Amino acid sequence: MDQAIIKTKDLRFSYPSEEGVALLVLDGVNLEIQQGSFVAVLGHNGSGKSTLAKHMNAILLPTGGAVYVDGMDTADEARLLDIRRTVGMVFQNPDNQIVANVVEEDVAFAPENLGVPPEEIRRRVDEALRQVDMYEYREHAPHLLSGGQKQRVAIAGVIAMRPRCIVLDEPTAMLDPIGRAEVLRTIQALNRESGVTVVLITHHMDEAAQADRLVVMAGGRIVADGAPRAVFQRVEELKSVGLTVPETIQLLWHLRQAGLDVPLDALSDEECAQALFQLLSGKEGKGFGSDS
Amino acid sequence: MEAILETHKLTHVYSAGTPFEHAALTDVDFTAYRGEYLGVIGRTGSGKSTLIQHLNGLLKPTSGQVRFEGRDIWESKARTRQTRFQVGLVFQYPEYQLFEETVYQDISFGPRNMGLDEGEVDRRVRQAAAFVGLSEQALEQSPFELSGGQKRRVAIAGVIAMEPSVLVLDEPTAGLDPVGVESILSNIRDYHRAKNATIILVSHSMDQVARTVDRLVVVENGRIPFTGAPREVFAHGAELARMGLGVPAMTRVFHRLRAMGVDIDPSVYTVEQARDAILAKLDRGPHKAGQRLCGEGKKEPADMEFSASLAENGMEHTPSDEGKGAE
Numbered sequence: 001m002d003q004a005i006i007k008t009k010d011l012r013f014s015y016p017s018e019e020g021v022a023l024l025v026l027d028g029v030n031l032e033i034q035q036g037s038f039v040a041v042l043g044h045n046g047s048g049k050s051t052l053a054k055h056m057n058a059i060l061l062p063t064g065g066a067v068y069v070d071g072m073d074t075a076d077e078a079r080l081l082d083i084r085r086t087v088g089m090v091f092q093n094p095d096n097q098i099v100a101n102v103v104e105e106d107v108a109f110a111p112e113n114l115g116v117p118p119e120e121i122r123r124r125v126d127e128a129l130r131q132v133d134m135y136e137y138r139e140h141a142p143h144l145l146s147g148g149q150k151q152r153v154a155i156a157g158v159i160a161m162r163p164r165c166i167v168l169d170e171p172t173a174m175l176d177p178i179g180r181a182e183v184l185r186t187i188q189a190l191n192r193e194s195g196v197t198v199v200l201i202t203h204h205m206d207e208a209a210q211a212d213r214l215v216v217m218a219g220g221r222i223v224a225d226g227a228p229r230a231v232f233q234r235v236e237e238l239k240s241v242g243l244t245v246p247e248t249i250q251l252l253w254h255l256r257q258a259g260l261d262v263p264l265d266a267l268s269d270e271e272c273a274q275a276l277f278q279l280l281s282g283k284e285g286k287g288f289g290s291d292s
Numbered sequence: 293m294e295a296i297l298e299t300h301k302l303t304h305v306y307s308a309g310t311p312f313e314h315a316a317l318t319d320v321d322f323t324a325y326r327g328e329y330l331g332v333i334g335r336t337g338s339g340k341s342t343l344i345q346h347l348n349g350l351l352k353p354t355s356g357q358v359r360f361e362g363r364d365i366w367e368s369k370a371r372t373r374q375t376r377f378q379v380g381l382v383f384q385y386p387e388y389q390l391f392e393e394t395v396y397q398d399i400s401f402g403p404r405n406m407g408l409d410e411g412e413v414d415r416r417v418r419q420a421a422a423f424v425g426l427s428e429q430a431l432e433q434s435p436f437e438l439s440g441g442q443k444r445r446v447a448i449a450g451v452i453a454m455e456p457s458v459l460v461l462d463e464p465t466a467g468l469d470p471v472g473v474e475s476i477l478s479n480i481r482d483y484h485r486a487k488n489a490t491i492i493l494v495s496h497s498m499d500q501v502a503r504t505v506d507r508l509v510v511v512e513n514g515r516i517p518f519t520g521a522p523r524e525v526f527a528h529g530a531e532l533a534r535m536g537l538g539v540p541a542m543t544r545v546f547h548r549l550r551a552m553g554v555d556i557d558p559s560v561y562t563v564e565q566a567r568d569a570i571l572a573k574l575d576r577g578p579h580k581a582g583q584r585l586c587g588e589g590k591k592e593p594a595d596m597e598f599s600a601s602l603a604e605n606g607m608e609h610t611p612s613d614e615g616k617g618a619e
Contacts, residue, residue, distance in 0.1 A: 045441060045469040092467065146336055173467040176336045176496040177538035203469040206541075242471045247499075247541040247563050254567040260574070269541065273548035280554055280573060 004032040005070055005165050005197050006056050006087065012064030013051055025051045027220035028065070035164065038191045038198045040208035040228070043217035044242040052217065053169045053201045057087040070164070085114070088158035090168040094150035097157070103145075104129065104138040107156045114161060121160075128156040131194065132186045148179025152186055159190070165197035166190065172207065184210060205232075205246045209267050216243065233264045248272035255279070293325040295362075296490050297347055297379065297458055302356035304342050316342040318514045319356070324458065324490050329481075331501035331522075332494045334511035335536040340494055341384075343511060344460050347492070348379035360458075377406055380456030384463045386447030387440060395421075395438070395446050396431040402454040420453035423486075424479045441472045445479070452483055459483065460492040465500065477504055499540045502526065502561040510537070523559040542566040 011029040014022035025048045033039050043049040054060040055067045058074040070086050072079040091097055100106035107125045116124065129135040132152040137145065142153055151171055158166055168187065172180040184207055191198045200211060208214050214231045216224035218241035224231045232238070232245045235253045244250065252262045252275060266275040304317040316339045324330050324347075334340035345351040346358050349365050349372045358365050365375040383389065392398035399420055403413045421431060424445040430438070435446050448464065461480065465473040477500070484491045495501045501508060501522070508525045510518040512535045518525050526532070526543045533539050546558040546566065556573060560566045 044471050045439070170467075176536075178335060178536045242469075244470055248545060250563045251542065251545070251566050251570075254563060255570060258567070258571060269544045269548055272545045273552065276545070276549055276570060277552050277554060279570070280549075 003035060003071075004068075005035045006033040006199070007031070007068040008052075008055065008062075008065065009068070010065035011052070011055060011062050011067060013048075013055065013060060014063050022063075025220050026055075026062075029220070029222055031215065031222060031225075033165075033197060033199060035197055036191075036195050037213060038188070038200070038211045039213045039215060040200045040202060040211035041215045041217060042202060042205070042208045042243065044203065047217040047241075048220040049201050049217045050169050053089070053167050053199065056165075056167045056199065057089050058083050059089070085161060086163055087165045087167060088161055088163035090151070090154055090158055090166060090171050092170045092173050094147060094154050094174070097154040098142045098150060101141055102138075103134065103140050103142055103153055106142055106153055107138075107160050110157055110161045124160045124162070125156075128159040129153075131159055131190065132156045133182075146179060147175045148182040151175065151179065151183050155183070155186060155190075159196075163196070165199065167199040167201070169201045170203070171200070172202070172204065180204075180207070203243075205244065209246055216241070218242070229265045229267055232267065235264075251276075293328070295323045296326040296360070297324040298322065298359045299343070299346060299353075300357040300359065302343075302346060302358065303354050304339075304346065304351060305354045306342075308354065316514055317346075320514070320516060322509065322516060324492055326457075326490055327488045329484055329491045329504065329506045330493070331505035331508045332492060332511060333496060333498065333501055333508060333537060335496060338511045338535075339514040340511040341462060342514075344381065344462060344492065344494055347458070347460055348376050348381050350381065377454055378456055379458045379460060380451040380454055382448050382451050382459070382461040382464060384466060386450075386464075387435075387443035390435040390443060390446060393434060394431065395426065395433055395435050398435050398446055399431075399449045399453050402450055406454060416453045416455060417449075420449040423452055423483050424449045425475065441468055441476075444468070444476065448476070448479070455487065456489065457487075458490040458492065460494070462494045463496070464493070465495075465497075473500065496537065498526075498532070498538045498561075502540050510535070522561055526561045527559040529558065 008029050008031045011026050013026040014024045016022060029052060041049050041052065051060065055062060055074065058080055061075050067074040069083045072083055074083055098106050099109055104125050107128055108121050111121045111124055126135065129138050132155050134149060134152050134156060137149065142150055145153065172183050175183065187198055187200060188210065190196045200207065202208055209228045211228060214226065214228040215222055216231060216238065223241055224234060232249050235245050235249065238245055246267060248266060248269065249264060251272065252264055252266060255262050256264065260279060262275050262279055266272045299320055299322040302317055302320040303315065306314045306316055320343065322343065332340050332344065342351065346353060352366065360375045360378060363371065365372055390398050392401065396417055399417045400413050403416045426445055426449060435443055438446065451459065465476050468476065480491060483489055493501060493505060505522065508520065508522050509516055510525060518528055526539060529539050529543050529547050540561040542563060543558060543561050546556060546560050549556055550558050556569060560569055
């Protein structure tokens with residue numbers, strides 16, 4: 001596999017509190033994220049997942065251990081600009097991330113600050129807006145867009161910096177189902193077509209299921225790490241850390257509890273329906289072949 | 293069932309007479325019954341927020357009426373004011389509206405405005421805080437020191453403290469994690485039961501409303517195309533998906549099964565219902581439904597099972613799913 005673009009080594013972080021009692025949020029996180037991968041980080045509120053995300057482009061610095069972005073130690077202030085150019089960040093609330101009155105000006109904001117020449121900015125802005133499918137809205141006012149559209153503009157603003165990795169901290173939490181689907185499609189296309197490494201922080205199981213790799217956080221530690229299909233089979237374990245699994249797997253798990261022989265890795269609607277179909281037709285024995 | 297809040301041919305036009313004129317609601321007849329737990333679903337821009345803002349007189353109809361306990365809420369100023377105390381509205385992201393120095397003061401703002409005496413205000417603040425699971429110590433803290441989920445509770449308590457007979461909540465769980473979602477929903481349920489209050493829960497999360505409410509109203513394009521018990525509404529799976537509403541995962545899976553030729557009632561929407569339906573089909577469940585594979589799409593008597601599982605799911609407030617179906 002390629003080199004790790006993000007690497008955390010025994011990462012510990014505690015927020016200072018007034019009484020001087022430090023609140024430990026990350027308790028020894030070791031994680032390597034490979035260039036070009038799509039990794040989802042799942043965890044309930046307070047699990048440390050957002051704090052972990054904020055270490056990935058030096059918004060927060062470790063209080064113990066270290067974080068390396070493309071080999072650069074995030075604690076090295078001299079490399080801060082390079083680190084931020086390598087890893088871009090998208091947050092939950094689109095309204096807090098949009099600064100300009102016109103979509104394309106908003107997208108141009110970061111490259112302007114990086115001192116990119118004007119004609120290059122033009123090129124990057126157009127390309128970024130096309131990638132998130134918002135090109136036709138380039139002259140619109142951001143505040144009149146839907147949540148999903150605003151969030152895609154925010155993503156375009158990050159892409160225009162040409163980062164190799166994008167970290168998205170619950171980008172769909174404030175969106176409706178249509179907005180969520182739009183953003184997720186955009187993220188997937190960025191990863192697959194442009195090869196951008198994606199780290200998606202989420203508490204939506206169905207979004208996490210789309211990733212290549214799923215990292216589950218609880219109590220400031222990584223408690224599970226693997227392909228979503230494999231991780232979601234650990235139903236009891238996930239429940240014990242306040243998470244659920246997608247409903248498709250919950251159903252199959254319940255049927256297993258009832259003593260039925262069903263696979264536990266049927267993640268999509270289609271796979272789940274197929275598994276149920278096998279179960280039902282097997283029982284009835286009416287000769288349903290697997291016609292799919 | 294006695295109607296507590298109704299709209300009659302409610303129409304609302306934004307920016308009337310300008311080039312931006314836009315009808316957000318057209319001839320909407322909406323009814324909420326006393327003591328019911330009602331879900332309102334619709335995508336962004338469907339008109340659902342416009343609808344609920346009429347329910348306590350925040351917006352004035354362009355035409356048509358809003359009636360609370362049978363009387364037009366706009367018939368006099370006093371009537372409008374009274375309705376605002378009786379119909380409590382919790383906005384989206386209400387935590388952004390906290391402003392007081394302590395949680396206690398913030399929650400007491402509403403009841404104080406009602407002109408209640410100090411003793412009554414105090415009782416209500418403490419009771420409202422208890423409903424949303426805020427501790428006594430939290431009452432003396434600044435609301436701005438609290439976590440997002442806690443702030444949301446404070447904001448909800450502020451409305452509950454007015455002890456409205458109708459509580460309308462616009463996306464009360466948006467942005468919370470699954471544990472936070474369940475906890476807020478159970479707080480709302482507690483208030484519903486304790487006060488026999490009418491709850492109107494606005495959401496775009498089908499999975500969530502499906503598990504929570506007695507009855508659903510779907511808003512689309514400024515109108516109400518469907519209303520009924522969740523399983524009746526979810527039977528319109530394809531139309532709901534076309535409207536951009538997320539249909540519960542179990543409903544989607546069962547629709548697929550049907551498309552594969554399995555004769556099964558696709559109106560399930562929770563994992564438990566799906567499990568029971570599959571077990572019943574395998575003759576393993578408590579109810580043996582005489583269903584066969586590969587029928588001609590004939591409806592089998594699955595209603596018994598659904599009623600049973602509805603009861604199991606703690607929806608015993610549903611007096612009659614059938615009767616309330618069509619309005």
